[in-house]
């Protein structure tokens with residue numbers, strides 16, 4: 001099987017390429033990148049006007065399998081990824097049971113091979129049962145294929161345990177991904193604490209709930225030499241701490257979600273449960289700091305934190321609703337489209353944040369367009385205008401805070417290991 005992608009704008013941050021060229025794929029590899037390739041191929045894709053970029057890796061996805069298949073499955077979540085221009089996801093371990101030993105890691109990988117349409121890499125839990133009491137079998141999970149460790153959804157409250165986790169992870173050469181939210185400060189909160197939460201009469205979570213954990217874990221990363229990755233950064237203060245840590249040479253990386261880049265606490269005005277996310281949406285000052293940090297490279301990656309919930313779970317009183325928003329089908333459009341159209345990022349920076357940065361952070365093959373590289377490719381039409389309609393999502397989740405948004409720029413092709421998983425919105429289940 002060969003695929004020739006003709007006449008697209010090839011953007012590859014690793015080689016600093018930004019040029020109209022053809023890309024020839026044979027089997028699961030890119031074999032040639034050059035202008036005007038004359039060769040025949042089984043499939044020819046006319047990519048004129050489109051961007052041809054290294055396959056987008058969503059380093060923070062909740063696939064909900066095993067155990068919460070009414071929210072999402074590996075089959076539906078990976079189809080949502082393909083529809084959204086995402087060629088690989090890293091899935092979080094807060095499933096039921098949690099992904100906290102090698103057998104569950106292997107189970108998820110096996111289901112993904114059988115039922116998935118994009119790549120799936122597994123993040124193992126840091127602690128047994130995600131209980132924050134004792135370390136999970138990190139070594140065995142790493143051997144089984146876990147690419148990183150996280151108790152995402154919860155913060156490890158015990159600093160001593162967190163230090164041990166970082167030490168083990170450093171020995172294994174894997175990052176620890178922290179969901180930074182002090183459990184005591186955050187308890188009972190629904191949204192960011194401040195004038196808006198007061199006005200709406202909703203219990204608040206102070207910004208310090210995040211930044212004190214970020215400060216603690218940076219200190220522990222510095223002491224252990226481990227690689228700390230801060231998930232879904234949401235406050236200006238955390239950004240400052242990460243900036244200082246990077247300047248001091250600490251091994252820290254960070255990601256931000258599109259919802260924290262585009263929305264603020266004001267999104268809760270209408271008591272919309274889709275805007276109830278963890279960590280909560282921040283102030284306009286936070287939002288501007290996050291945008292600036294991404295442009296400066298202080299924040300490395302954009303990730304969806306795709307957190308699907310069943311409609312009936314979200315359609316309750318706001319304080320009863322679970323935290324989380326879906327994001328796989330808006331991640332690429334908002335990052336490659338809206339952020340570049342608004343002048344926040346250059347196309348090169350946006351591509352880096354979605355592909356090269358996550359590949360490097362998680363130590364994955366991918367994130368590059370080069371001869372000999374694996375053919376994971378995202379095709380993006382920067383001009384196409386469309387409206388976000390959750391009812392049309394491939395995901396089982398409908399909980400998007402971007403419902404009704406008009407967006408310019410849309411993923412139009414998802415090539416996974418040389419296989420066309422999505423083209424012009426049509427998913428190939430093959």
Ligand SMILES: NC(=O)N[C@@H](CC(=O)O)C(=O)O
Pocket residue numbers: 062094152153154179276277278279305307308322323324325
């Ligand atoms: N982000 C969320 O609001 N929710 C996530 C958990 C998490 O990422 O912390 C979920 O699993 O639903």
Ligand SMILES: [Zn+2]
Pocket residue numbers: 152153154179231232278279
């Ligand atoms: Zn989280």
Ligand SMILES: [Zn+2]
Pocket residue numbers: 060062092152153305307
């Ligand atoms: Zn998450």
